[in-house]
Amino acid sequence: xxxxxxxxxxxxxxxxxxxxxxxxxxxxxxxxxxxxxxxxxxxxxxxxxxxxxxxxxxxxxxxxxxxxxxxxxxxxxxxxxxxxxxxxxxxxxxxxxxxxxxxxxxxxxxxxxxxxxxxxxxxxxxxxxxxxxxxxxxxxxxxxxxxxxxxxxxxxxxxxxxxxxxxxxxxxxxxxxxxxxxxxxxxxxxxxxxxxxxxxxxxxxxxxxxxxxxxxxxxxxxxxxxxxxxxxxxxxxxxxxxxxxxxxxxxxxxxxxxxxxxxxxxxxxxxxxxxxxxxxxxxxxxxxxxxxxxxxxxxxxxxxxxxxxxxxxxxxxxxxxxxx
Amino acid sequence: xxxxxxxxxxxxxxxxxxxxxxxxxxxxxxxxxxxxxxxxxxxxxxxxxxxxxxxxxxxxxxxxxxxxxxxxxxxxxxxxxxxxxxxxxxxxxxxxxxxxxxxxxxxxxxxxxxxxxxxxxxxxxxxxxxxxxxxxxxxxxxxxxxxxxxxxxxxxxxxxxxxxxxxxxxxxxxxxxxxxxxxxxxxxxxxxxxxxxxxxxxxxxxxxxxxxxxxxxxxxxxxxxxxxxxxxxxxxxxxxxxxxxxxxxxxxxxxxxxxxxxxxxxxxxxxxxxxxxxxxxxxxxxxxxxxxxxxxxxxxxxxxxxxxxxxxxxxxxxxxxxxxxxxxxx
Numbered sequence: 001x002x003x004x005x006x007x008x009x010x011x012x013x014x015x016x017x018x019x020x021x022x023x024x025x026x027x028x029x030x031x032x033x034x035x036x037x038x039x040x041x042x043x044x045x046x047x048x049x050x051x052x053x054x055x056x057x058x059x060x061x062x063x064x065x066x067x068x069x070x071x072x073x074x075x076x077x078x079x080x081x082x083x084x085x086x087x088x089x090x091x092x093x094x095x096x097x098x099x100x101x102x103x104x105x106x107x108x109x110x111x112x113x114x115x116x117x118x119x120x121x122x123x124x125x126x127x128x129x130x131x132x133x134x135x136x137x138x139x140x141x142x143x144x145x146x147x148x149x150x151x152x153x154x155x156x157x158x159x160x161x162x163x164x165x166x167x168x169x170x171x172x173x174x175x176x177x178x179x180x181x182x183x184x185x186x187x188x189x190x191x192x193x194x195x196x197x198x199x200x201x202x203x204x205x206x207x208x209x210x211x212x213x214x215x216x217x218x219x220x221x222x223x224x225x226x227x228x229x230x231x232x233x234x235x236x237x238x239x240x241x242x243x244x245x246x247x248x249x250x251x252x253x254x255x256x257x258x259x260x261x262x263x264x265x266x267x268x269x270x271x272x273x274x275x276x277x278x279x280x281x282x283x284x285x286x287x288x289x290x291x292x293x294x295x296x297x298x299x300x301x302x303x304x305x306x307x308x309x310x311x312x313x314x315x316x317x318x319x320x321x322x323x324x
Numbered sequence: 325x326x327x328x329x330x331x332x333x334x335x336x337x338x339x340x341x342x343x344x345x346x347x348x349x350x351x352x353x354x355x356x357x358x359x360x361x362x363x364x365x366x367x368x369x370x371x372x373x374x375x376x377x378x379x380x381x382x383x384x385x386x387x388x389x390x391x392x393x394x395x396x397x398x399x400x401x402x403x404x405x406x407x408x409x410x411x412x413x414x415x416x417x418x419x420x421x422x423x424x425x426x427x428x429x430x431x432x433x434x435x436x437x438x439x440x441x442x443x444x445x446x447x448x449x450x451x452x453x454x455x456x457x458x459x460x461x462x463x464x465x466x467x468x469x470x471x472x473x474x475x476x477x478x479x480x481x482x483x484x485x486x487x488x489x490x491x492x493x494x495x496x497x498x499x500x501x502x503x504x505x506x507x508x509x510x511x512x513x514x515x516x517x518x519x520x521x522x523x524x525x526x527x528x529x530x531x532x533x534x535x536x537x538x539x540x541x542x543x544x545x546x547x548x549x550x551x552x553x554x555x556x557x558x559x560x561x562x563x564x565x566x567x568x569x570x571x572x573x574x575x576x577x578x579x580x581x582x583x584x585x586x587x588x589x590x591x592x593x594x595x596x597x598x599x600x601x602x603x604x605x606x607x608x609x610x611x612x613x614x615x616x617x618x619x620x621x622x623x624x625x626x627x628x629x630x631x632x633x634x635x636x637x638x639x640x641x642x643x644x645x646x647x648x649x650x651x652x653x654x
Contacts, residue, residue, distance in 0.1 A: 142386070215382055216422075217415030217442040217493060231432045315405040 008064040024099040028310050037306025038043065040299055048113040055106055060102050061092050075110055075178060075267045086279065086286045094290040102265060104288065108296050111265030115300055118179055118252045119245040128239050128250075130194025132235075135225055136204035148195070151293045155192040161251060163189045168260040179268070182252045182261040190248065194237060202235035208232075239312040246304030253297055269293045269300075329500060329533055330356040330379070330418075335393035337371075337378045340386060344606040348374040350557040351393070352654065356501065361527065361534040363548030363565065365541060365580070367602055371539045371557040375505050380408055380418060397501075414524075416446035419494035423506040425486035429478040435462075436474030442496040459603075461492040466522060473606055481544040482514035488522065495526060502527075503535045516540075520547055541584055545569060553577050556603050556613030559632065573648070575618045575640040595629065620645040622652055 028034050047054060052074065056063045066078040080093070080101040089096040095104035137148040155163075168185035175181045205211065206229055214228050253270030255261035257277075262268045272293035279286045337349035349371045356362050364372050377383045379395050379402065395402040397418065402410060414420075419442075421430045429438060439461055440454035449457065455474065462470035478486060487507060494502055504523065508516040519598040520543055527534055536547055544551055544565065551568050553576065559574070561574040570608040573580045582596035600617040603609075615625040624644045632640040633653070648654050 087341065209422055209424055210430045213420075213422055213428040213490070213493075214430065214441070215414070216380060216420040216578060217496075218411045218413075218445050219441065220411060228430050232430070 025314075027045075028307075028314050029312070031310050033306050034310030037310065040303035041307060044112050044300055044303065045116065047109060048116050051109045051113050056068045058094055059092070059103070059105055062106055066106070073178075075114065076265050076269050077107045077110070079103070079265070084278075085288065086289050088286075089288055095292045098289040099278060100246055100265075100271060100275065102272075102275065104292055107267045108269070108292050111269045111272065111296065112300075114179060114268045115249050115297075118183065119249045119304070121179075122183055122186050122190060122248040122252070123241050123245050125183070126190035126194055126244075127237070129187070129191040131198055131230075131237065133191065134195040134198030135202055135230065138199040139206060139221070139225055139229065145199075149199070152192040152195050155189060156196075158189060158292065161190055161254060164251060165255060165258060165260055168255050172260055176263070178266060179252075182255045185255065185260075186248055186251055189248070190244075194241070197240060198233060198237050201236060202229055203231050205233045224301050235315055239308070239315055242311045243305060243308035245308070246301035249304070250297070250301050269297045272298070290301045328355040329358045329360075329398070329599075331394075331396040332375075332379065333394040335375065335378055335395065336391040337374050337383060337388060337652045340392050347605040347608050348388075348476075349378060350605070350608055352557070352559055353556075354552055354559060354562065356535060357534050358500070359527075359531050359533055360550065361536060361548045363544035363551040364535060364537045364554060365539055365544055365551060366554035367539055369602055370554045372554050373505050375535060375554070376420070376505055376535065379468070379503070380414055380420065382420075407504070412446065414496075415442045415499070416497045417499050418501040418503065419497070419499045420503045420505060421487070421490050421494045421507045424492055424510045426509075426510065428490055429486055431478055432478055434475050435481065439474070439489065439493050439496060442493055445513075445638075446497045454606070457496070458492075461496055462489070464495075464526070465489070465492045466518075467492075484518060485512055487511060487515075487519055491519075491522065491526070495530065495532075498530060499532055501533045501535065503537070506539070509538070509651050516543070523547070523593055541580060552581070556605055556609070558613060558629075558642065560614065560642045562632065563636075563642070565641050567636065570637070571648075573635055573646075574614075574638070574643050575591050575620050575645070575647055576614050578647060611640075620647055624652065 028038070052063075055066070062078055062080075065080070066074065069078055078081040080087075080097060080103065083101055084099050086099055087093060087097040087101065093103050093105065095108060098104055098107075133148055133152070137152075164185045167188050167197045168181050171184050172181045175184065211224065211228055214224060219228065252261060253268070253273065256266075256268050256270030259274060263273050264271070273290060276286070276290040278284070279289060283290060332355065333353050335349055336347075341344040346501055352371070352375050354357060354362070364375075366372050374383065374388075375433065378390050381390070381402065383390060390403060393403065397413065403542045405413070428436070436455060436458055438456035440449075440451070443449045443457055444451070444453040446455075459470045461476060462473065467473055467485060467488055473481075478489075481489065490507070502523075507523075508519050511519060523534065523536075524547060526532075534547075536544065538544060548565050549563075551563055551565050552559050553568075553574065555576050561568070561572070561577050563573075568577065569581065572581050576598070579596065579598040583598065598617055603613050603616070605613065609629055610624040611627060612629055615621050620623065620643075622645055628644075630642040630644050632642045634640050635646075644652055
């Protein structure tokens, strides 16, 4: 047995010190596209967090009105009368008002909060459901796998947006509360894709030697899945999910646009866009009703896609370092 | 002779494949005494690993199935235990070390977390106790600066070091039996020697019984007291190690030993090789599985499969031919 003579200092043998910043984070901060994405998301996050304060400063009159009307729910956009014709931007309404005199600035600012809630909650729920179904399916195999995969296939057989619209119009009258309808509808048809992805990875990982080795030291099923299988198979799922956050926000906006998402007057970008539907022939005059919420939605989805792309490149060692 | 620690009786394991049912283990019986080192040799696919995996019920079911037999450990049949009971045997009383150390460690967990795992599972240690013990175990298997290396990940270890980690994990709960499934096959020769020396040292210190699976007869000679030779899912020869090397009886064993280069050879000659391929058994053979490759083959070999018969004290062979005289045994 080799022994180390005591006069050799320990650190001469040690590996060179490694940076504490994980490789994926360093890669994320090197790429200009992903930096743009991160900056945009941080900006949106600040708007979402300080929505109340921003409205207070920029549109004190509207904030005052909101407090007086006290709808009891700050997500409901205060309205300035009931005339259907949109009003152009003014000192009182910085972005103008849309159909029904809903204040656009208030809607865009509070809509940021809605966008974060929607993106994070839907992605989180679909991830959790998909992960559980996929893990159970692949780990136990046999008849359990067969059954669950047929269920997954049934859900996948429906076109995503069409199925979500149908579900939203079915659940809408029952749930009737804010963003919940859209969340339920999109989650219901969003998880099966994730279940498939994780199933494939788990099928590969569970045949690896270290899983057999872990079983040979007496690890039980739950611990096996949580400690040995999941951490080794979750990466591709996380990448897909990060790319999907933007997509879910977009789909949610589509539901609202079609009138099956949030109720009328809720601060949600899709909702604001739907107010513009009747004014499409005269958008040259009323450009502000579509430009402001449209830009917000565009930048928000773009930001998540940039970050998701960079995340994928960073986690895929084959792509790492290929891009400047 | 002390009493049997492990008594395997008529073990049979099959695998259902699309091509048919493969009979991997066909009525294997052997026993293991306390503190004994048993070598198990045979070429790839002869059922060595399948036998060992069956003992701990680690055969993937399906497609595998343990069709018959008993595995008595302290008089209790491992094959009849509940899943929870067998889980407490695995890693605690019988542990296994696998062939390829490069893939047998979880790449996303630190070495420390993995060595702690059996301790927390079976001994009921807390995290901090297990951590201290893990460091002791790592230095026991000869890893320098064990304390610091607990936080390293498997990719920061070399193959030999990883195999030491695997051995440390296997020995963490002081098992009675260590099953080593070709633990040195994936390592280069100098590291092989280090690992066998390490296991020898630990065996003498801890006194566990070892089943050492290998196709390297040289390692068996230096390590085991008794050797089982397997072919086509059968044990075809069982003998004390010195007897086997001096007087191999089964044609297959003779062929195996003949294919080894020897340092004491006077003249230079070509190494012997056994013609043909080992069989894949889609049905339980009625004839001797080695008959197609055997140069001693007689009529009877094609009609009946020989059973293990004693030919010398503690030396049993399954062959119809007495290879020393060349005549059929009655």
